[in-house]
Amino acid sequence: MVIIDTTPPTIAAIYTHYETRPNRHRLHLGASEIGMPCDRALWYRFRHVLESKHPGRVCRLFETGHREEARVIQNLRDIGIEVCDRIDGHQIHYRDPDCVWFTGSLDGMARGFVEAPKSWHVVEIKTASKKQFDRLENKGVRRHKPEHWAQVQMYMHWSGVKRAYYLCVCKDDDRIYGERFAYDKPTAAKLTERAHRIINAPEPPEVAYTPKRPPCLWCDYAELCAETRVPDINCRTCCHWYCDCTGERCVLGLEIGKLYCDRHMYIPALVPAEVVDVYDNRIVWRVGTDEIATGPGHNTSEYLRQVISNLG
Ligand code: SF4
Numbered sequence: 001m002v003i004i005d006t007t008p009p010t011i012a013a014i015y016t017h018y019e020t021r022p023n024r025h026r027l028h029l030g031a032s033e034i035g036m037p038c039d040r041a042l043w044y045r046f047r048h049v050l051e052s053k054h055p056g057r058v059c060r061l062f063e064t065g066h067r068e069e070a071r072v073i074q075n076l077r078d079i080g081i082e083v084c085d086r087i088d089g090h091q092i093h094y095r096d097p098d099c100v101w102f103t104g105s106l107d108g109m110a111r112g113f114v115e116a117p118k119s120w121h122v123v124e125i126k127t128a129s130k131k132q133f134d135r136l137e138n139k140g141v142r143r144h145k146p147e148h149w150a151q152v153q154m155y156m157h158w159s160g161v162k163r164a165y166y167l168c169v170c171k172d173d174d175r176i177y178g179e180r181f182a183y184d185k186p187t188a189a190k191l192t193e194r195a196h197r198i199i200n201a202p203e204p205p206e207v208a209y210t211p212k213r214p215p216c217l218w219c220d221y222a223e224l225c226a227e228t229r230v231p232d233i234n235c236r237t238c239c240h241w242y243c244d245c246t247g248e249r250c251v252l253g254l255e256i257g258k259l260y261c262d263r264h265m266y267i268p269a270l271v272p273a274e275v276v277d278v279y280d281n282r283i284v285w286r287v288g289t290d291e292i293a294t295g296p297g298h299n300t301s302e303y304l305r306q307v308i309s310n311l312g
């Protein structure tokens, strides 16, 4: 009798390898994120409130999507399209001229498309499951994947190239979707304003939390909005971290770059506990029936976090 283990130990080891790789947060707010639906989720992401953890299989799936980019670029070159996907060996990278944190790296610039041979285009390459691919074919990029449309708008805005070619490969049957679209200046201006507003906000933006409906239904931060989880401890969740579009600093004059220090104190809006008092660089929190002071000479953020987490 053959015993089939659906995840044999060797395969499990491959997945574990993906799960245990360092999962570094992005330092910036990316063009690929700015079209996402919720301001607060973007703020949480920029502030590194939770480290995202995905199963190893899913991490590998992300990698599969990235690998497809090189193949599609080769497909374009094979039919005579001129593609620039690297400058000095690096991906083409843009930074918002008015905000050091708002950036993006595009898949390429290309010229020679059959539909418009003379025009340079921003090229963006994605992959999708059959279900998503079929929807994309029915609705087009702007309606089905507004976050991708927004991403490409920012690339056109920053590069000055007024046309884009979006390609998407179906992971089930290798069909390729292609759509050209044009730069939309008002949209790029709105996205830029949104990015600046989120980056400059000292606290999470107020939004309606609707746990039973998208986007909250599948949001990585739902436990934070439901106040059943305490964020991670790092400089970006500390009330001493000051950030705006020009840069960052610790208002205590400490060095930023380490994960955090023992002077960390949570931004009150991030903690599911009432602030009872604030004095002499300390915060007193009500947790259940207890009062807990955090700050120099008192408890650490880690202690506060553990007490709240233990309450369930
Ligand atoms: S749970 Fe909903 S409100 Fe909260 S961050 Fe996510 S999408 Fe936004």
Ligand code: SF4
Residues within 6 Å of the ligand: 234, 235, 236, 238, 239, 240, 241, 249, 250, 251, 252, 254, 255, 256, 259, 260, 261, 262, 263, 264, 265
């Ligand atoms: S006090 Fe410490 S944790 Fe807070 S911002 Fe400064 S260096 Fe970072």
